Amino acid sequence: MVNLPTTPTDIIPFIIAIVTSHTFITLVIFPGFIHLTIVVMFLTWYERKLLARIQLRIGPLYAGGPGGILQPIADGVKLIFKEIMIPYKAEKPLFLGIPLALVFLGALPFAVIPFGQHWVIADLDVGLVFIFAVASLFPSMILIFAWASNSKYPFLGGLRSLFQQVAYEIPMWISALSVVMLAGSLNLVQIVDAQHKIWFIGPAFLSFIVFFIATMAELERLPFDLPSAEPELVAGWFTESSGAVFMVIFLALYMKLYLMSSLITVLFLGGWWGPTFLPQPVWFILKTLVVATAIIIPRGVYARLRVDLLIKVGWTRLLIIALVNVFITVVLVSTGMLPGLGL
């Protein structure tokens, strides 16, 4: 705790004390705003470059830096100076407000994601439920935004997004349940701590598969991109967005991609654990980028699922596999083969 300055000469040490305090560093620099912004901008460039390589193209090149890595900055400047088109009879406050809320909701869960043993903003006891609660707000936001656009394409996309995300949330969080049983905690720091010896991708492999597939559906990534079907719905629920509104939505989507990748790293890939020649946050970010790559690659490889197949996969396959893995975990934990809740 820093004392408030009383004389003018105290102000500079006061500012230095604030800037070097742990709270300020974790909140603003790492893993807070600056780190998030840089990684999200990097991810937009990375996806374009990766997809281009898959399709034997070159991708962004001319914006400067090696491989055109400054492309996101050029994109941002371009989008900011574009006109914001608001559709006829659209609900203006919602149309402009919801994208900001989406970015806020995308950034909020990073408060509880541990990037290292001490690199966490809020060491919350119910961290996983917190992320669950915040993530459950996304579908309603998307539906409201789609409705506020006052256009048929966004509305169709919004409805698709809603039923897809609601359907895949269930197998997703049931598969997270076996991780919670293995770690005996909802605190993300303790969940990573429990993976010191063995990563949970081993004992909970089925859960990992289910969680990964459900994550793809939550992120509306191919092969689950029905809500933003590019050929038919033309980007789905955010068809009508343009200029800065589009940029903010784009940021929110990539922030969610980064969030879900880091959540998979926390739950299944041992979080910050790794050989000690690299610091913990570096291991965490490396693993997260590997997961993000695995989420991006199918976009260049697979075609889209039909609606009926999507629903069938979600309710009759993933849900059952997730429940089977919960059962396996109960057996593993209760027979004492793995440490856990001590049932």
Next chain:
Amino acid sequence: MDLSVPPDITFVVLTTITLLAAIMALQAKELIYGAISLGISFIGIAGFFVSLDAPYLGMLQIAVYVGAVVVLILFTIMLVRREEVDKDETGETGESAAGLWLAGLLAVSIAGIAALAGPNLPTTPPEANLPISQLGAVLAGAYPVPLIILALLLSAALLGALVLAKVDR
């Protein structure tokens, strides 16, 4: 009420947000804004839970009420046309009398169970900020009867919804 103690600022802010949002939910001209205000009101209630040292309940409040109930309401508002909602249902048969009888029976049985189990309930509240594993133990160990009564009420509400939604063909 002791007015000499200054009110807790968190409590005042949360109460204002929750109540204003609840009033907005009832008064909004556009149903969508009503649903959004309802969501904000639910988030305010979650804030109460968090400020009362029950963060787990607060998170579940957001996940269940804002994440699921408000989505359902939005869905219904967007998909059901106004005239279908306003349509008057007047099919008076013996059903309403039977319904009243059954509701009365349910109320009497719940009151009976509560009266029988009341003396056995613990009089001191469980300590604040329980670990989640102990929360389950307290709920199933010390308060089984209220839990069962809540389950009865929920299933009665579900049956009632089924009856209301039934369409005679």
